[in-house]
Amino acid sequence: MSSSxxxxxxxxxxxxxxxxxxxxxxxxxxxxxxxxxxxxxxxxTLLRIAAGLDAPSAGEVLVDGQDLSGxxxxxxxxxxVFQKPLLFPHLNVLDNVAFSARMSGQSKRASRSQxxxxxxxxxxxxxxHRAPGKLSGGQEQRVSLARALARNPxxxxxxxxxxxxxxxxxxxxxxxxxxxxxxLAPTIVLVTHDRREASVLADSIAVLDEGRILQHGPxxxxxxxxxxxxxxxxxxxxxxxxxxxxxGCHVSPFGRIPVQPDAxxxxxxxxxxxxALHLVPIDQGAVNGTVTDLKPMGAHTLVRLQLDTATDGSxxxxxxxxxxxxxxxxxxxxxxxxxxxxxxxxxx
Amino acid sequence: MSERLPERASRRALLMAAPAVxxxxxxxxxxLFAGLLQSLGLMPFTGEPQLSFDAWTTGSGEILQAAxxxxxxxxxxxxxxxxxxxxxxxxxxxxxISGRVIAGLxxxxxxxxxxxxxxxxxxxxSDAGFLARVLGMPEEFPTFVGGPWWGAxxxxxGWKESAFVAxxxxxxxxxxxxxxxxxxxxxxxxxxxxILNVVLPLALPSLGISAIIVFVYxxxxxEAVWLLGxxxxxxxxxxxxxxxxxxxxxxxxxxxxxxxxxxxVGVVAILAGLLVLRRFKGLR
Amino acid sequence: MHxxxxxxxxxxxxxxxxxxxxxFVAGQWRAPDILPGTYSAQGLIELFSPQIQSATATSAALGxxxxxxxxxxxxxxxxxxxxxxxxxxxxxxxVLLTPLAIPPFALVMGANVLLLRIYxxxxxxxxxxxxxxxxxxxxxxxxxxxxxxxDRFEEVARTLGANxxxxxxxxxxxxxxxxxARAAFLAFLVGWGDYIATLLIGGGQLRTLPLILxxxxxxxxxxQLTAALSLAVIGPPLVxxxxxxxxxxxERIRR
Numbered sequence: 001m002s003s004s005x006x007x008x009x010x011x012x013x014x015x016x017x018x019x020x021x022x023x024x025x026x027x028x029x030x031x032x033x034x035x036x037x038x039x040x041x042x043x044x045t046l047l048r049i050a051a052g053l054d055a056p057s058a059g060e061v062l063v064d065g066q067d068l069s070g071x072x073x074x075x076x077x078x079x080x081v082f083q084k085p086l087l088f089p090h091l092n093v094l095d096n097v098a099f100s101a102r103m104s105g106q107s108k109r110a111s112r113s114q115x116x117x118x119x120x121x122x123x124x125x126x127x128x129h130r131a132p133g134k135l136s137g138g139q140e141q142r143v144s145l146a147r148a149l150a151r152n153p154x155x156x157x158x159x160x161x162x163x164x165x166x167x168x169x170x171x172x173x174x175x176x177x178x179x180x181x182x183x184l185a186p187t188i189v190l191v192t193h194d195r196r197e198a199s200v201l202a203d204s205i206a207v208l209d210e211g212r213i214l215q216h217g218p219x220x221x222x223x224x225x226x227x228x229x230x231x232x233x234x235x236x237x238x239x240x241x242x243x244x245x246x247x248g249c250h251v252s253p254f255g256r257i258p259v260q261p262d263a264x265x266x267x268x269x270x271x272x273x274x275x276a277l278h279l280v281p282i283d284q285g286a287v288n289g290t291v292t293d294l295k296p297m298g299a300h301t302l303v304r305l306q307l308d309t310a311t312d313g314s315x316x317x318x319x320x321x322x323x324x325x326x327x328x329x330x331x332x333x334x335x336x337x338x339x340x341x342x343x344x345x346x347x348x
Numbered sequence: 349m350s351e352r353l354p355e356r357a358s359r360r361a362l363l364m365a366a367p368a369v370x371x372x373x374x375x376x377x378x379x380l381f382a383g384l385l386q387s388l389g390l391m392p393f394t395g396e397p398q399l400s401f402d403a404w405t406t407g408s409g410e411i412l413q414a415a416x417x418x419x420x421x422x423x424x425x426x427x428x429x430x431x432x433x434x435x436x437x438x439x440x441x442x443x444x445i446s447g448r449v450i451a452g453l454x455x456x457x458x459x460x461x462x463x464x465x466x467x468x469x470x471x472x473x474s475d476a477g478f479l480a481r482v483l484g485m486p487e488e489f490p491t492f493v494g495g496p497w498w499g500a501x502x503x504x505x506g507w508k509e510s511a512f513v514a515x516x517x518x519x520x521x522x523x524x525x526x527x528x529x530x531x532x533x534x535x536x537x538x539x540x541x542x543i544l545n546v547v548l549p550l551a552l553p554s555l556g557i558s559a560i561i562v563f564v565y566x567x568x569x570x571e572a573v574w575l576l577g578x579x580x581x582x583x584x585x586x587x588x589x590x591x592x593x594x595x596x597x598x599x600x601x602x603x604x605x606x607x608x609x610x611x612x613v614g615v616v617a618i619l620a621g622l623l624v625l626r627r628f629k630g631l632r
Numbered sequence: 633m634h635x636x637x638x639x640x641x642x643x644x645x646x647x648x649x650x651x652x653x654x655x656f657v658a659g660q661w662r663a664p665d666i667l668p669g670t671y672s673a674q675g676l677i678e679l680f681s682p683q684i685q686s687a688t689a690t691s692a693a694l695g696x697x698x699x700x701x702x703x704x705x706x707x708x709x710x711x712x713x714x715x716x717x718x719x720x721x722x723x724x725x726x727v728l729l730t731p732l733a734i735p736p737f738a739l740v741m742g743a744n745v746l747l748l749r750i751y752x753x754x755x756x757x758x759x760x761x762x763x764x765x766x767x768x769x770x771x772x773x774x775x776x777x778x779x780x781x782x783d784r785f786e787e788v789a790r791t792l793g794a795n796x797x798x799x800x801x802x803x804x805x806x807x808x809x810x811x812x813a814r815a816a817f818l819a820f821l822v823g824w825g826d827y828i829a830t831l832l833i834g835g836g837q838l839r840t841l842p843l844i845l846x847x848x849x850x851x852x853x854x855x856q857l858t859a860a861l862s863l864a865v866i867g868p869p870l871v872x873x874x875x876x877x878x879x880x881x882x883e884r885i886r887r
Contacts, residue, residue, distance in 0.1 A: 053787050073790035074798075080791040086784055090806040100792040103802070151792050358716055365712035365724045368705040368767055372727055375764045376734065379742030386745060436641055446638045453645045459869040461825030463842050464862045467849040471651035471858065476663045478651035485664050507648055561732065568735020570828050575849055585737050592741050592832065607738035618733055 002187040003064045003154040004029045005050065010059035012045050012211075019045050021211045023059070027155075032181065032188040033216075034198035036234060037208035043191045046208075047157045050189065051080045063154060074103075079148035083160040085140035087132035093143050094119065094128035100151040118146040121183070122176060138169040142176065149184065156186045162197065174200050195235050199223075207231045224273060225260070225344050232271050232346060238319040239277070240346075241270040250345050253307055253316055255286050257343035268345040274321040278337045279303065279328065285335030289318060291328050301325055305336065380611065387604035393597045403601035410587065411609050418583040418613065421498050421505070422567040428506030430559050433513025434551060438543050440518050441525050451518065454511045462508060466572040469493075469504040473576075493576050498583075500576035505569070509562045513555065520554040521547070556628065560621035564614050584610040655859035675860040684844070684864060691824050691840040692868070694758065698823030699816040701763040706770025706815055707808070713771075714778050728771045731764050739765070740832045747833065754834050761829050766822040770815040777811030813876050821869055841865050 006026040012019045019042045027033045035043040048054040050061055052073035061068045068076060079100075087096050094115050095102075101111035119125045122142040132140060141161060148156060162170045174197075180186070192198050198205050199219045206216040207230075214234075215227040226232040229240055243252030250257045250270040257270060282288055289305030303320045318336060328334050385391040389400040436454055440447040457465075472478050473492035480489045492500035525547055532546045570585040577586065584606055591603035655661070659672035678684065709728055713721045731739070740761055747757040789803045805812075827842040834843070845861040848854040 051787075051791050053790070072795070073787070074793045074795050076791075077793075078791060080788065082784055082788065084782070084784070086782065086788050088785065088789075088803060088806070090809070099789070099794075099802075103789075103792060103794040103798050147792065157791075358720065361712040361715040362720065364708045365716070368709035368771065369724055369727050371705075371760065372731060372764050372767060375743055375761060376730060376739070378746045379734075379739050381742075382745045383738065383742035386742075391745060432644065435637075436645075439638055439641055443635075443638060446635060450638055450641055450645070453642060456870060456873070457645060457649075459821050459825075459873060460866050461821075461827070461842060463825065463827045463846060463849075464865050465648070467845060467858050467862055468648050468652045470849060471655060471855060472648050478654070481664060481666050504648075507644070511645070564733060568737065570737050571846070575846075585735060588741065589737055589828070589832070603741060607735070607741050610735045611738050614733055614735060 002030050002185055005155050005187060005189065006062045007046070007050070008060045008062065010046070010049060010056045010061065012042070012049060012054070013057040018211050020049075020056070023211075023213055025206055025213060025216060027187055027189055029187055030181075030185040031204070032190060032202045034190045034192055034202035034205045035208055036192060036195055036198045036205050038193055038234075041208040042211040043208050044159055047080065047159050047189065047191055050155070051078050051157055052076045053080070077151070077154040078157060079151045079153035079155075080157040080159060081141075081144050081148045081161045083163055085132075085137075085144040087135075087140055087143055087147070089132055091132075092128070093124065093130050093132060093135070096132060096143060097147045097150050099147060115146075115150055118150040119143070121149065121180065122146045138165050138172065141165065141173065145176070145180075149180065149186070153186060156188045158188060158190045160191055160193070163192070163194065170197070177201055205235075207234050209234065224276075226271055226346055229269060229271075229346050237271060238274045239270075239272040241272065241316055241318070242267070243270055244268060245345055250343055253287060254338070257286075257338065259343040259345045263345045264347070268347055271344045271346050272318070272338060274302065274319040276339065277318065277320040278339060279320055279322055279326055280335040280337045282333055282335050285337035288333055288335050291330050291332050291334060292317070294326075294328070294330060296325070297321070299323070303328065303334075305334065380608070383604045383608050387601050387608055389601050393600055400601070403605035407602050407605055411584075411606055414582055414584045414587045414606065415609060415613055417498075417581060418567050418585070418610070421502060421573060421583055422563045422617075424498075424502045425505030425509065425566040426559050426563040428502060429509035429513050429562050430555055432506060432510035433558070434517060434548070434555060436510060436514035437517035437551065438547050440514065441522060441529075441547060442539065442543065451514075454514050457508065457511045458515065460508070461571075462504070462569060463571040463575075465504050465508050466501070466575040469500050469507070469572070470576060473500045473503065494578045496578060498573065498577050501572040504572045504576060505562075505566045509566070513558045513562065516558040517551045517554045521550045525550055552628070553625070556621070556625045560618060560625070563617055563621065567614055567617060568610055584613070652859050652862050655855045656863055658856065658859075661855075675856055675863075678857060678860040679864055683839075684841070684861065687839050687841045687844050688864060688868075690838060691842070691865075694755070694762070694826070694830070694838070694840060695820040695822075695824030697755075697759045698762045698766050699819040701759060702766035702770045702819040702822075703812060703816045705763070706767055706819075707774050707812070709767070709771045710774030710778055713775065729768050732768045736765060737828050737832070740829045744833050754837050758826070758829050758833050758838060759823070761833060762823050762826055763819070765829075766819040769818040769822070773811050773815035773818065774808070777808055781807065817869075817872060817876060820872070824869065825865060 004027060007023050010023040011021055023046060025033070035046060037043045045054060049056050052068065052071060055069070063076070087093070088099065091099065094112055097115035097118050098111035101114055102108070116125060116128060119128055122145060124139060124142055124146070127135060127139065132143070135143065145161070162173045165173065181188070190198070190201055202219065204216060204218050205222045207214045207222060209230050215222055215231045222231060223235050226235065226237065232240065241252045241254055243250050245259060245263045245265055245268045248258060248261055248263070250259045250268060252270055254270065259270070287307055289307045291303060292306050293304040295302040301322050301324070303322055303326055305318050305320065307316045307318060320336060382391060387403050390397045436450060440451045470477070470493055475489065475491065475493070476485070477493070480486070483489065490499060492503065528546050528550070529542050532542050537545060568585060570589055573583050574586050574589070577583065582590065588603050588606035588610065591599040591606065654668060656675040657671050658668035659670035659674065661668040709724060713724050716724065743761050752760070785807060786799050786803055789799045794802060825842060826840070827846055830838050830840050830843055831846070841861060841864055845858065845865065848857045848861060
């Protein structure tokens with residue numbers, strides 16, 4: 001039932017500059033890919049192009065290798081769930097879910113019984129005969145999801161569908177998506193600006209910025225092996241240490257850190273996730289730093305340190321995410337250790 | 349190709365507007381043009397067209413007098429309907445339950461045509477009408493119907509249009525006003541202060557717009573001033589319609605001149621009203 | 633605010649209608665009496681006289697015709713205004729508002745000559761002029777409905793497999809149904825309650841309810857007939873209005 005989706009060199013131009021530039025991306029059958037980017041990065045436009053609600057200025061959209069250009073939205077078999085639930089106010093919950101079956105010419109009775117199965121999937125069968133206005137925001141979005149799934153889409157597009165829900169509801173929705181994936185295995189493209197949401201739901205993340213895909217890779221890869229500093233920042237990485245690469249090592253006040261073997265020689269930034277660093281007693285780490293700020297983040301604390309002046313006179317700052325409340329105070333000095341795993345550099 | 353798409357969509361939209369826009373333009377422009385030609389004797393009912401400014405020159409005194417009366421009636425009716433309309437709106441917004449009753453009653457009068465309202469105001473306000481009877485037929489009961497001040501007509505307009513004003517005001521501010529009044533009351537504003545300092549300023553733009561609409565409407569409305577006003581002197585609509593229906597076809601140019609004068613007065617009133625509204629906006 | 637003030641406002645709204653009701657049921661009602669001396673069903677019987685029945689039919693036909701013309705045109709115009717670039721849409725908006733600025737009698741008097749010259753039948757002529765007068769209202773109704781209309785409803789429908797025709801029939805029209813009813817109601821009222829256009833263009837050929845009422849109210853001693861005719865004009869729109877708001881009311885009760 002589900003299909004693969006790929007974009008080849010898709011561009012979109014609205015007259016005043018490109019919104020999308022040369023986007024190439026493949027989403028394998030039954031996979032879930034997240035498009036992550038700030039608002040205005042073009043990610044929603046890409047979904048609208050896939051759905052057939054907008055046409056690319058150049059490039060192609062392929063489903064199972066077939067070019068979709070000229071195929072109208074209603075014949076693509078691609079369902080789209082928006083941030084707003086957009087339940088038809090003149091239809092009750094059940095008839096909203098039955099909408100696509102009715103459009104394809106099925107009888108009222110058959111459409112409704114099929115719709116009920118999908119309402120069951122989102123655990124809202126008891127609400128079948130309610131008017132959409134009488135549901136909570138989370139319930140409305142569940143119905144909206146059920147309505148899209150009832151289309152039996154080859155591909156399911158989700159455009160920030162959970163961003164207006166509170167955090168507990170969002171967790172419930174993540175569980176629901178997992179459930180849907182294990183039962184129906186649809187191909188999913190998820191647009192979001194929330195890197196945690198992208199990480200929780202998707203198999204791989206494509207980072208978009210100003211209409212370009214900066215990197216597309218598995219969740220861990222984009223976090224720990226960002227292709228550029230912009231990718232690192234989009235994924236919440238806080239540490240970029242300037243230095244240069246020589247003989248497979250990054251050289252900086254932090255010392256000589258072995259990095260990826262194919263890193264190009266010359267100036268480069270060492271990217272260290274704040275989660276991968278540890279605080280240790282003075283002089284036991286790679287460098288020492290003076291604590292400048294402590295920021296509680298719930299179960300974790302974010303510690304910011306100013307690095308002590310290194311031999312070559314350069315300075316820098318680092319952020320370290322520590323479990324619990326660390327035994328340091330602002331103005332105190334601590335050692336910072338990098339637990340041996342190989343480093344990663346990104347060009348500036 | 350995508351470059352040309354918006355242009356094509358825009359042409360399609362113009363085609364969609366055409367069936368509504370064209371009849372309006374044709375009827376309006378045709379009516380005004382034909383009216384002008386007739387007022388100048390160039391489109392006579394019978395006989396040869398002959399250019400004449402008589403309707404405008406010899407009739408000018410009567411037209412000016414009629415315009416003055418019409419402006420007086422419109423101004424008085426507008427004031428009455430705006431004051432009453434705002435009070436109705438404020439009550440509807442302030443009182444959750446009894447306000448709904450008033451809202452329902454007020455809205456129910458909207459579909460009543462002015463002709464019917466004028467008829468019922470005649471039954472209410474005439475010399476031996478319902479109100480005089482309720483008051484025990486006092487000697488000093490004012491002549492509302494057919495009196496020199498057009499009292500019954502002004503009350504009729506004020507009554508009908510106050511419901512319209514209330515509808516516009518409530519419709520335009522009901523969403524915002526609740527929260528703002530709550531905020532004002534937590535800041536210590538009494539109900540009276542809330543109405544004067546929160547509801548009234550919020551309602552001013554919609555009051556202004558509805559005042560213009562009511563003014564222009566009452567200026568050009570025929571039924572109430574015809575039924576409830578004195579035989580003479582005449583406001584613009586009554587003079588125009590009487591001359592238009594006159595058996596003397598020579599009165600046609602006078603009728604048309606009066607009609608066009610009404611159009612001109614109305615247009616000037618709208619422009620002046622919009623200017624005042626814009627001033628107000630600038631002041632705030 | 634005092635309930636007493638509400639009672640005063642209620643009196644302002646209702647009082648003018650009371651003599652109408654009383655005259656409708658009155659038999660004999662001599663001058664100093666506050667209430668009718670005798671009551672009769674004469675007013676009610678009057679409503680079923682052939683003259684009033686045929687006038688009701690003519691008025692209904694006029695109202696319906698104006699609604700049938702002005703409602704779809706108002707919808708098309710409102711849709712066009714939404715899609716047009718700003719300069720064009722302003723033009724369309726202003727044109728469709730101008731009928732409000734022209735006194736109806738002036739419009740009718742000017743148009744009358746033209747319509748006579750091109751031999752338009754009087755009924756069609758009245759419908760045309762009244763449709764022009766009703767267009768500002770219908771356009772406004774659809775404009776305000778479209779202002780809160782979300783195009784993405786139609787986009788969702790298309791991704792759910794609805795083609796253009798189905799999207800129109802199952803999404804756009806139902807979503808605009810309430811606005812359509814309101815617009816049609818207003819346009820109906822313009823035709824149903826019109827006096828001046830029927831009088832001046834119809835030239836006495838079109839005997840509508842308001843026309844009969846006008847001559848009854850202008851004469852003296854016709855209080856009973858005036859009251860009966862007034863109720864005949866007010867009644868049907870109020871029933872229509874109640875029918876239009878009934879579904880909403882039921883919804884509110886169920887909630």
